Amino acid sequence: METVEKIKQQISENPILLYMKGSPKLPSCGFSAQASQALMSCGEAFAYVDILQNPDIRAELPNYADWPTFPQLWVEGELVGGCDIILEMFQKGELQELIKEVAERHPAPSEE
Ligand SMILES: N[C@@H](CCC(=O)N[C@@H](CS)C(=O)NCC(=O)O)C(=O)O
Ligand code: FES
Numbered sequence: 001m002e003t004v005e006k007i008k009q010q011i012s013e014n015p016i017l018l019y020m021k022g023s024p025k026l027p028s029c030g031f032s033a034q035a036s037q038a039l040m041s042c043g044e045a046f047a048y049v050d051i052l053q054n055p056d057i058r059a060e061l062p063n064y065a066d067w068p069t070f071p072q073l074w075v076e077g078e079l080v081g082g083c084d085i086i087l088e089m090f091q092k093g094e095l096q097e098l099i100k101e102v103a104e105r106h107p108a109p110s111e112e
Pocket of ligand 1: 021029031083084085
């Protein structure tokens, strides 16, 4: 599959998706660590893609997203932003609100 097709599929299939360096449990960069921490604190499941394991996505996503860096948080098919925006929203309580709403709209199969 073309990288851009892979990206589109990931974004459309995962209502809460974090592109990051490393994993939420073992982040490989402070920015990705802070972003995934904030997201985990919202208490809902989310998907992630480790771009260090996917160099094609690392190379292609900044063009597709028109956003140069990682992490990138995508919610319901739209780019929310990177670490700065995620932390700012978290401090205002907006991230928690958004994530809760989205999780309610997309219940996980295992919870049904
Ligand atoms: N201010 C940025 C910080 C993120 C950042 O600067 N990321 C850099 C270093 S980890 C990056 O992704 N560079 C491109 C790359 O490594 O592919 C944010 O809010 O997300
Ligand atoms: S990997 Fe060096 S700042 Fe993110």
